[in-house]
Amino acid sequence: MNKIMMFLVYVLIGSLIFTACAPTPTTQPVQTESPIITEAAVVTEAPLVTEAPTQKPFEGVTINIMMEGVPDTEFVQKVLPKFEESTGMKVNIEVLNYALMHEKLVPQLTAPEGAGSYDVIVVDNYWVGEFVRAGWLMQLDDKVATSKTIKLEDYLPSMVNMVGKLNGKTYMIPFYNYAMALIYRDDLLSDPSLQQEYKQKYGKDLALPGSVDEYVELAKFMTRDLNGDGQIDLYGSSMMGLRPDPTTMEWLNYLYSSGGRIYDDQWNVTVNNEAGVKALTLYVDAMKHAAPPGAPAYGFDEAFSTMAQGQAFSYITFNWMLPQLNDPEKSQVVDKCKVVRVPGGKGLLGGWGWAIPVSSPNPDAAWAFIEWVESFEVAKERALLGGAPARMDVFEDADVLAKYPHYSEVEKIVGEAIPFPIMSRSPQVVEVLGRVISEAVAGSKTVTDALNEAAEELKGLVDK
């Protein structure tokens, strides 16, 4: 008997130690669900109360959001205090590096209904198929139908089809686009001596490339030694070859604009067809002869910094990187760059959508936040700060266009770009493509071998 008691005491002590060591989030739901709110609501309705009723419907409520560390997140953070003040809600935005988001989200999303730690999440278009198929996202159709601020018809159809609806049902509200585009140095393109040299060499005028072939040719031409010290100091294209997503995303612009696709409409793998081989051959060619020598290991930051230091003529990147290149604190090429559609016209469309996970502890507060952040006024305010719109009425707003005239071009870029195939295993597809592209660049596999190997693996990743 004594022994059993002793044992029980140990178990008790042990469990106390473990719960004490457990991370704090377990206590948060208690705070957010605090019953005081409902009591307060009852009190304000009571006619006997003479004090001015508080108009803060979410006083004391805290919601947690996971977001990526990108400019559009900063703009949300900038406009957030107004919302917190008017509603009384406390909005915690946890900002993470993209690479860490997916692996941190998945365990949270598999939590039972209401037991996760995030009330609102932002969903990358690569995750849409996976999240919806796994049943992790709340359906929003009823909420949208009665919403005063959000109508999906106000958004660019390309965005709604990617990060809004899937199979006719609404799971997300589009947040911002990251359609890829070509950013190039206009001062170099209009340089008379370069124009003359180009005409002598190719027998045609120096102009923006109309196809991927022309782009690679131009990028090779621009790769040169500008200051005459015998070392190349200008590269035609600041490419990014880091596995898996930087290189995959960059190459898909080559693929789409060469007329290729990863899968056709019936989900047959087409990545290794003629267009695919051509696109990867051109990509490897550009990487070897028009990109900085370190480019096979460049991610988004390195590609940007090379461009911002004036060491590259162009780079394929998100359309909203242009304001960053015009920021004197970050860039030495202020006002020298322009943004246009990717050579060949079909860029890679990317975008994020707001969603409420099924595991959200506070779905009502979550929806109130989304309704506010995606209302026309707030979306416009974010766009004026430099955000990348998804709403057509924001793109076409006079104030927005006055500040960012290039948004009329960007609206076309977003409208015409092609998204990554929506499927539950898109992160895996990115991983496979990233690996084989990198192998082709490294020369450990030929272009055709690399693509055939990818095709074999991609077959098994289609949703059945």
Added chain:
Amino acid sequence: MNPSNQILRTDRRLRISLVIPAIIGIWLVVGFPLLYAFYISLHNYILSQGGINGFNPSNYPQIFKDSLLIGATRNTIILTMSVVISEILIGFGLALLLNNKRLKGRDIYLLILLIPMLMPPITVGTIWRMLLHPELGILNYAMGVIGLPQPAWLGDPRLAMVTIIIVDIWHETSFILLILLAGLTSLPDELYEAAMIDGANSRQQFRFLTIPLMMPTLLVAILIRMIAALKTYDLVYILTRGGPGISTETISYYIYRVAFVFLDMGKSAAMSFLLLLVIVGLTLILMRVMRTSEV
């Protein structure tokens, strides 16, 4: 009842009761996850397809057909051998230098040499990624100034693994240095005095005293470093993501990809278990060698 027996009994009871919490703790935090991982490794478990479904022992035989894992294994062996040998040689050399008691500013040198060890790998990786930037990094700038070639440290598939090895040596040598220096300072002075009286020169002292006496410490250092190097993941993740191509993909990084990108917990648990067996095997061999060398 005999009173002395009574004391012995309460004594034993106290001893057991003091140890039990630790044992329960170890079972909870080590034993249970280990057994659970083994259980997973024998089942189909893909995170995005719901829970564990179906017994599937073929996770293990499948591993040996995986050509990517074979490449990763080769890379891991190259990495482990290179870093362990270089770090032991450099670390031992530095420890011998610092063991000189007449060395001025010895503590300051030690402090400086220990700084890398105090940094988390993510910081080390990020700092080196900036230092190694081929166009904008300070390393290539400095090499250019003195007329050396400016290689693409991480972008060149032939160089990327060498670069990771260099960064790892920079990061981990201080750990070896610390262990070996502690070993050296604890060596008995009397033996060296006796050897001097017998007319042994410093080379002979090193060969016949320092090396044999330090053998156990050296083996411990090799063992700890080797186990850690076999699991290298963080530097690869930050510096190259396994690229260019698959030139720097290590076993742990590959396991990470299978587990957290392909969400295949069954296969990744099976691979982790095999890696664990390899490490346990190597540890046993080294411990045996250690025991015989002590005799």
